[in-house]
Structures are given as C-alpha cells and as structure tokens.
Amino acid sequence: MKLGFHGGAGTVTGSRFLLESGRRRLLIDCGMFQGLKELRLLNWRKPGFNPRSVDAILLTHAHIDHSGYLPRLVRDGFRGPIYCTQATRELAGILLRDAAKIQEEDAEYANRKGFSKHKPALPLFTLHDAERALALIETRPLRQRFAAAGFEATLYDAGHILGSTFAEVRGEEGGSVETLVFSGDIGRYDGPMHADPAVLPACDTLIMESTYGDRRHPDLPMEVQLEAPLRQTLSRGGTVLIPAFAVARAQHVLMLLHRLMDAGRLPRVPVHLDSPMAIDVTSIYRRNAETEHLELSREDLYGEWVRFHRTVPQSMELNALAGPRIIIASSGMMTGGRVLHHLKRLLPDEKSLIVLVGYQAAGTRGRKLQEGAQFIRMHGREVPAKARLISVEGLSAHADADDLERWLFSGATPPRTVFLVHGEPESAKALAARLASRGLDVRVPALDETFELEGAWRSAQVEQL
Numbered sequence: 001m002k003l004g005f006h007g008g009a010g011t012v013t014g015s016r017f018l019l020e021s022g023r024r025r026l027l028i029d030c031g032m033f034q035g036l037k038e039l040r041l042l043n044w045r046k047p048g049f050n051p052r053s054v055d056a057i058l059l060t061h062a063h064i065d066h067s068g069y070l071p072r073l074v075r076d077g078f079r080g081p082i083y084c085t086q087a088t089r090e091l092a093g094i095l096l097r098d099a100a101k102i103q104e105e106d107a108e109y110a111n112r113k114g115f116s117k118h119k120p121a122l123p124l125f126t127l128h129d130a131e132r133a134l135a136l137i138e139t140r141p142l143r144q145r146f147a148a149a150g151f152e153a154t155l156y157d158a159g160h161i162l163g164s165t166f167a168e169v170r171g172e173e174g175g176s177v178e179t180l181v182f183s184g185d186i187g188r189y190d191g192p193m194h195a196d197p198a199v200l201p202a203c204d205t206l207i208m209e210s211t212y213g214d215r216r217h218p219d220l221p222m223e224v225q226l227e228a229p230l231r232q233t234l235s236r237g238g239t240v241l242i243p244a245f246a247v248a249r250a251q252h253v254l255m256l257l258h259r260l261m262d263a264g265r266l267p268r269v270p271v272h273l274d275s276p277m278a279i280d281v282t283s284i285y286r287r288n289a290e291t292e293h294l295e296l297s298r299e300d301l302y303g304e305w306v307r308f309h310r311t312v313p314q315s316m317e318l319n320a321l322a323g324p325r326i327i328i329a330s331s332g333m334m335t336g337g338r339v340l341h342h343l344k345r346l347l348p349d350e351k352s353l354i355v356l357v358g359y360q361a362a363g364t365r366g367r368k369l370q371e372g373a374q375f376i377r378m379h380g381r382e383v384p385a386k387a388r389l390i391s392v393e394g395l396s397a398h399a400d401a402d403d404l405e406r407w408l409f410s411g412a413t414p415p416r417t418v419f420l421v422h423g424e425p426e427s428a429k430a431l432a433a434r435l436a437s438r439g440l441d442v443r444v445p446a447l448d449e450t451f452e453l454e455g456a457w458r459s460a461q462v463e464q465l
C-alpha cells in the first residue's frame with residue numbers, strides 16, 4: 001500500500017492525498033493551493049500523479065483548499081466518482097462555480113491589462129470544468145460503509161462546517177487489513193453551531209490536520225466579546241459593519257446576533273446580509289439545519305429582523321439608510337466585494353463600528369486596520385480610518401491543539417502512526433512534539449513525499465510523472 005502527500009503538506013492549503021493498493025487509486029480531497037504567490041503557482045504544476053489513473057475521490061468537505069482543484073483534475077482527465085455528503089455537494093456547487101468565475105475574470109483582466117507572461121492568460125479552470133466536476137459527485141450518508149476504488153470507506157461528522165466529514169478507509173493487501181482515517185478539517189468541541197466531531201474509530205494510521213497545532217483558542221465566549229461594543233454603537237445610532245466570509249462565517253455571525261437580540265442583550269435593529277453568495281449558503285444551512293451536522297433548528301439561524309440584499313440595486317439602497325443597523329458583507333478581509341462600498345462610507349465616521357471576525361492575512365485591508373492604519377486605500381483614494389474597530393477572536397471553525405489531541409484520543413485505541421498535514425511547519429512541528437511525548441509514531445510529510453507500508457510506513461522516493 002502506498003500513501004502520497006501531493007498537497008496540504010508543509011502548508012494549510014491544497015489538500016490531496018493519494019492512497020494506492022495494487023492498481024487501485026483513491027484520492028482523498030482535491031484542494032487548491034491558496035495564499036501567497038509561490039503557493040498559488042503550485043496549482044499550475046502537475047499534481048504528482050496522473051489524473052486519469054485515479055479511480056475515485058473522497059471529498060471531506062466543500063472548502064476550496066479541499067475541493068478547488070477538482071475542476072482542473074476533471075479537465076486533465078479524471079472521470080471517476082467523487083463521494084461526499086449531500087450538504088457538501090450543495091456547498092461545493094456554490095464554491096466551485098464562484099472559484100471558476102474568479103479564474104475566468106482574472107484571466108480576462110490579465111489579458112486586457114496585458115500583464116501576463118502567458119499570452120493569452122488562461123484560467124486554471126472554467127465554469128464548464130466546474131459543472132463537469134459537480135456532475136461526478138455521488139452523495140453518501142454518514143456512518144454507512146461503501147465501496148470506493150476497491151477500498152471500503154465510511155464518512156463521519158467532523159463538526160467543522162455544514163456537511164464536513166472525516167473519512168475512514170479500509171484496504172486489504174497481501175491478506176492484511178490496514179485502516180486509515182483522513183481527518184479533513186476537524187471542528188471544535190462545545191461550539192455553538194456544529195455538533196462535536198464524532199469519536200475517532202479504531203485505526204492503524206491517522207492523517208490529521210494541524211492548522212492550529214501550536215495554538216489555543218481564547219475562552220471568552222463570542223457573544224460576550226460582541227455585546228458591549230455593539231450595544232454602545234447601536235445606542236448612539238451608529239452602524240456596525242461586519243466583513244465576513246460567505247460560507248459558514250456569515251451564518252455563524254447571524255446566529256450569534258440572533259441569540260443576543262432574542263435574549264434582549266442587544267436592541268432589535270435591522271440586520272442586513274449584503275452578499276448573494278452568503279444568502280445562498282444561508283438557505284443551504286436552513287435546509288440542512290435539522291440534519292445531524294448542526295446543533296440548531298432553522299429558527300435559531302436568524303431572526304425576522306434580517307434583510308437580504310441580493311441584487312446590486314438592493315445593495316445600493318443601504319447607502320441611504322442611517323443607523324442604528326448592522327451590515328454583514330464579503331469579503332472577510334476586505335480585499336474586494338460589496339464590503340468595500342460600505343467601508344468607504346462608514347470608515348470615516350467615528351460613530352461606526354467595524355467588527356473583524358476572521359483571520360486577516362498580511363497585506364490585506366483588514367490586517368492594516370487591525371495594525372492601526374490611519375488611512376486605507378480604496379478605489380484609488382485614501383479613506384481616513386475614524387471608525388471604532390474590534391477583532392472578535394474564537395470564531396474559527398477549526399479545532400485548536402487541545403481539541404485535536406482530545407479527538408485523537410477519543411476512540412478506544414489511539415492510531416499506531418500519525419501523519420500531520422494541513423499546517424504551517426511551526427504548527428505541525430509543535431503538535432508533533434506534543435503527540436510524540438504521548439508515545440505515538442508521528443511523521444510530518446513533505447510535499448510529494450510518498451510512503452510505502454511494509455509492516456510500518458517507510459518513506460519512498462518521490463514519484464515524478
């Protein structure tokens with residue numbers, strides 16, 4: 001049996017793990033590399049295996065760093081089934097079409113401005129490729145074993161986002177059975193929205209994410225962090241702007257606001273969701289609320305004071321409305337999207353409040369504001385930053401180091417070998433040291449490193465196409 005790490009190794013994006021037994025090849029996740037340019041360029045190299053040779057794919061969840069390379073793999077010859085949950089299929093439909101649109105627009109822009117080295121600049125994949133990938137999806141229920149490329153697979157709830165799973169895979173070779181678990185992304189314990197991650201089944205080998213392998217999430221509940229600053233702003237007639245990623249984060253914020261207003265801890269002011277993608281995702285969350293992925297009913301998701309702004313004219317209406325009110329818009333780091341129009345109007349007003357609810361990457365407007373910038377450049381001019389700004393911590397949908405350790409030891413017997421993936425090198429190293437001190441055999445694979453099972457996993461030579 002062979003296990004190849006063709007993404008999500010040494011970095012948090014691009015998860016792609018290839019499991020081989022005899023002539024059968026199963027790929028677990030098919031993510032896009034994201035972030036800094038040197039990472040994004042990895043999307044343009046060959047993936048480390050022939051796409052035509054892969055028999056099937058298990059998709060743990062819809063996030064682009066796990067699903068975003070699927071259209072390209074199909075474009076390059078993959079024809080097998082893609083297995084995932086029903087909710088993942090619905091969310092992947094939104095995310096992959098959106099990713100394709102961005103690819104096409106970026107290529108078109110590069111051609112128009114003439115700054116691409118490649119003439120003409122090409123998208124990584126098109127909407128047509130995304131549709132072909134989506135057509136290959138076959139949904140599977142949780143906790144029911146099914147055949148996948150000659151292996152036996154079972155999906156369990158990972159508690160990370162709607163539809164998210166970890167995958168147990170059993171393979172037989174030379175008369176012995178090997179059980180592997182691929183964690184996907186693991187959610188948090190005792191979170192307000194998603195169920196706890198399911199218990200880890202007994203397994204020989206665990207391939208586990210390590211995004212927050214060196215960190216602990218703060219204990220202060222998010223409602224408490226939000227309550228006082230929002231109440232102050234709203235009682236002065238100010239407007240609160242919450243930039244939020246459209247998938248999972250915007251719905252989480254809606255739910256927290258609902259709870260605070262319902263309990264009388266915040267005044268019931270209008271809440272505006274100004275993002276067609278977040279509106280679509282919210283309806284998927286509502287439709288799936290009573291499945292086992294979520295610990296809330298459809299009524300818990302948002303109150304009757306929420307207004308949805310789908311079209312551009314509906315979004316423009318907001319410009320004429322004074323506070324008190326709350327606007328939720330994308331993108332979460334203010335790199336683009338409708339949030340910029342609201343930011344331009346609200347940032348110079350000291351009565352407004354900007355609430356950052358997610359990670360702000362270096363170089364983004366969000367990070368600059370977090371670091372105390374006096375002016376922010378938008379649409380070609382400098383906008384003074386007079387509004388109040390707060391960062392709410394702990395909305396991450398990822399397990400922290402304590403959660404990961406708890407999950408790893410949640411089953412009857414811990415795995416024999418643990419491969420740590422999907423983490424920056426420092427995170428993976430810190431978690432590896434912690435787990436090794438508990439007597440586990442822990443490996444941190446390099447990109448494209450392949451291991452062979454000969455009693456134990458042995459690093460083999462990197463296979464080139």
Ligand code: ZN
Nearest residue numbers: 061063160185
């Ligand atoms: Zn994820």
